[in-house]
Amino acid sequence: MQQRRVGRTGLTVSSIGLGTMTWGRDTDEHDAAEQLEVFLEAGGTLLDTAATYGAGASEALIGKLLGASVDRQDVVLVSKAGVRSRRTADGGGVVDASRGSLLDSLDDSLDRLGTDHLDLWLVQTPDPATPLEETLGALEHAVATGRTRYVGLSNYPAWTTAQAATMLAPPSGPGLAAVEVEYSLLQRGVEREVVPAAGALGAGLLAWSPLGRGVLTGKYRATVPASSRAASPHLRGFVEPYLNDRSHGVVEAVTTAAAGLGRTPLEVALAWVRDAPGVSCAIAGARTAGQLRGVLAAVDLELPAPIRSVLDEVTAPEIGYPERF
Template structure:
């Protein structure tokens, strides 16, 4: 798998990452082993997790697989802090105390003394300077090699990046993680322009529109899908309305003409969109993962990518202009 640089930092990652949100909850240790094995065999090196995933179980599983499936030094581990579920309630705590508690717990569960990329999971109510100073501390102490942010809107992204660049010696914000797909293009309004302005890497989560762009929901909700899960039905439902369905149908038509699957078309659109570093794959089975990994070496024809731009929300302003075709008379 091709490698991409994360923004202008020295961090390099595979151009697709492996997400672990359901590990330890909907995905067993055995299945997780199969997924990580297949991902690494294809040349992938970026694994994204969080202290909140499975209440820490996802990190425990990764830790158990390190040096068994893949040597620690060959893996880029990205984790997050500052968010948790407490007795069914979502709690954001980006204070120094909360962040360091999460980081120390992550290192213990992962069985490693550092993470490659440590990310603030969400914008919180703690003073931003306190949150960012904690990122500096994590880098200075060696607990994190690089730092990033997740789910920040445009002005929050710009404020965090500017603060870290204002004084020499602060740990620069290296990356941002956002939802981005043909069904979720809001990031193009402010977040992606901010990422370009500050040379941040970008990791889209749910690049397949929470699984809907795979086409599996075109005729109903499969029993084994996230849409039928007690944990994720609420997450999928907004993308089963009429407008998302029309986009899914356009993706399916493009897939038929290209001899690809709808999931592959949707993934290629995100992977090769301007400013994207690596979409995060939330595959639940090895078959799903291998379908996604099979796009390595493929690309969407420019006219198809632009047609999908149009049908899903309009032209992508940051996409390079189309190359004019010369006429038959040489003009």
């Protein structure tokens, strides 16, 4: 698998990363261990998790596997903080990117993961109630104390990303290494400002949900499989936004392209994101090792220019003033 630099940093990651949102909940220890073995054998390195995944269960499971069968040096550990585990009455997480909350969450993550440092630590989502200076101060402290090697932001708009990059800029700061955002043929909104901003700032782009929350695999073309995320009580709301007519048209275009190449829709959709300008790593999750093998089948696929051009045209986001004058 290709190894890439994250932006202008010295951090190197695999072009496809392994997402672990379902680990410890829908994916048990046996399946997770098999996934990690398959992923590492394929040359994968980046392992993406968060303190909120399974209320810490994902990190705890990763820590157990690292302690038992995997060398810590073989993986690039990425985790996120900024959403407190306490739940509101409606089931939503509590956004809190204050200094105390972030650093407490980081310490808890390191304890669950069984390591003294992360390779990359991200703030999971913007917190309008906390001054950006305070949030960034926690990131600087985490690097200064050796608890993480690099820091970045996830799901932030371009203007905040640019502001953060300026405030974290060397030599006084650790730098903004990466931004992690949703990016797929069904969600190209980041191309309006985030992608060009990240490129100009030297931050690497990590793309989460490159398969359109699973919809681009084509599994929902006719119905909702009983074993799918869209049928799961805790993930149904995550998938439903892409079960609409527009998405159906994109899925059909991807399916047609895949048929012409003799590949699967999953492989075509993943290859498109992985090789999009500025992307350091496309992070895909899987429930089983069998599903992960399907993901890794895209490693050798390079989309022909005419097919990429057609997919670009069919899914292009609307861009106007002032991004395009």
